[in-house]
Amino acid sequence: MTSVVPSPREIVAELEKRVIGQREAIHEMSIALSKKLAGLSVGNILMIGSSGTGKTTLMRAVEAYLEERPHLSLRSTVVRMHANILGEAAQRGRPGELILERLLERAREQLGVDAATEQLLEQARGGIVFVDEVDKIRAHVGDRPNTSGIRAQEALLTVIENESVPFNLPEWAGGGTVTVDSSGLLFVCGGAFEGLYDSVFDRVTIGRDRGALKPVTVVEEDGVHEKLIFALRDWLRNEDLFDYGMSPQFLSRFDAVVLLADLTLDELVRIFLEVPDSGYHQTRAYFESRDLHLALSPDAVRRIAVEAATESRLGARALKEVFRRVIRDYELDPQANGPNGSVLLDVKEVEAALNP
Numbered sequence: 367m368t369s370v371v372p373s374p375r376e377i378v379a380e381l382e383k384r385v386i387g388q389r390e391a392i393h394e395m396s397i398a399l400s401k402k403l404a405g406l407s408v409g410n411i412l413m414i415g416s417s418g419t420g421k422t423t424l425m426r427a428v429e430a431y432l433e434e435r436p437h438l439s440l441r442s443t444v445v446r447m448h449a450n451i452l453g454e455a456a457q458r459g460r461p462g463e464l465i466l467e468r469l470l471e472r473a474r475e476q477l478g479v480d481a482a483t484e485q486l487l488e489q490a491r492g493g494i495v496f497v498d499e500v501d502k503i504r505a506h507v508g509d510r511p512n513t514s515g516i517r518a519q520e521a522l523l524t525v526i527e528n529e530s531v532p533f534n535l536p537e538w539a540g541g542g543t544v545t546v547d548s549s550g551l552l553f554v555c556g557g558a559f560e561g562l563y564d565s566v567f568d569r570v571t572i573g574r575d576r577g578a579l580k581p582v583t584v585v586e587e588d589g590v591h592e593k594l595i596f597a598l599r600d601w602l603r604n605e606d607l608f609d610y611g612m613s614p615q616f617l618s619r620f621d622a623v624v625l626l627a628d629l630t631l632d633e634l635v636r637i638f639l640e641v642p643d644s645g646y647h648q649t650r651a652y653f654e655s656r657d658l659h660l661a662l663s664p665d666a667v668r669r670i671a672v673e674a675a676t677e678s679r680l681g682a683r684a685l686k687e688v689f690r691r692v693i694r695d696y697e698l699d700p701q702a703n704g705p706n707g708s709v710l711l712d713v714k715e716v717e718a719a720l721n722p
């Protein structure tokens with residue numbers, strides 16, 4: 367039976383079809399998934415990466431990977447939710463209950479409405495829970511406490527690595543209270559943790575650990591310079607995440623903290639050209655529907671990526687926004703631009719659209 371479980375390498379190859387770059391995160395995820403599908407226990411994962419670097423894309427890639435392989439998806443029921451709703455849910459009912467409810471609903475979708483509640487609970491217990499935007503449930507924002515965040519972290523704590531979680535069964539599952547062993551769940555949480563980069567940089571340059579980051583001498587074309595070269599992964603410590611507002615108990619539940627890298631120019635180009643739901647592919651489909659073929663020169667694509675990279679807070683999301691500006695007028699009057707059945711854009715056209 368175990369022979370049908372794909373190896374981490376096989377999973378990596380599939381996830382790489384949807385996620386560009388982010389090797390470390392893909393590797394960590396693939397190892398965890400392979401173990402989970404083999405029925406082994408796996409440590410929880412926390413993913414940290416700037417907005418638009420692929421955190422949600424990676425979670426969705428795992429969902430899609432399993433959805434396309436029913437024999438694998440039955441081995442592990444997956445749900446994905448925003449951390450925010452956990453705070454709201456904790457306010458109303460029993461903490462953590464929402465997570466179990468979602469898993470149970472998903473298990474019913476998989477096993478059918480006739481499946482016995484016992485069977486659904488068994489299925490749900492081995493699930494994978496993606497909690498997105500986990501940085502939104504920080505315990506404080508600045509100096510002000512964030513009550514719903516505190517509650518949501520507590521809610522998560524009740525279901526992470528807990529062998530007996532009281533759970534009110536929903537009406538459709540017969541109602542009543544049962545005790546669920548949730549220690550077999552795999553949690554993968556992700557968040558942008560905006561501001562974390564700056565606060566860690568400050569800590570090692572002007573703050574508590576002032577002077578820890580030493581300038582290095584670099585030789586450049588215009589001479590020799592002293593520079594501070596800072597990478598979050600070299601300096602991030604658990605205390606930085608406590609300061610951010612994640613409780614020590616919460617953090618102690620994660621075996622792996624993975625940092626997603628900011629995307630390089632080449633990666634932005636690849637995302638633009640290769641990701642199936644990119645603005646480029648959507649627009650191409652639109653032109654095709656009008657019997658027109660859209661083509662961009664490599665330089666034109668690169669120019670769009672360069673423009674997108676200037677909006678570093680948006681990550682790859684900026685590609686869509688920049689491309690909208692470039693393509694809007696062409697979409698308005700597609701025929702006018704393509705008398706011979708094709709619309710060709712070079713740097714000149716991109717430049718003109720970006721700087722009208």
Ligand SMILES: Nc1ncnc2c1ncn2[C@@H]1O[C@H](COP(=O)(O)OP(=O)(O)O)[C@@H](O)[C@H]1O
Nearest residue numbers: 384385386417418419420421422423637682683
């Ligand atoms: N590493 C990546 N590989 C492929 N697409 C990406 C990547 N990063 C971002 N994108 C694209 O950018 C958009 C935002 O990415 P998303 O994963 O939602 O970012 P976040 O890290 O904020 O969750 C998506 O449309 C996605 O297609």
Ligand SMILES: [Mg+2]
Nearest residue numbers: 421422423498
């Ligand atoms: Mg996201």
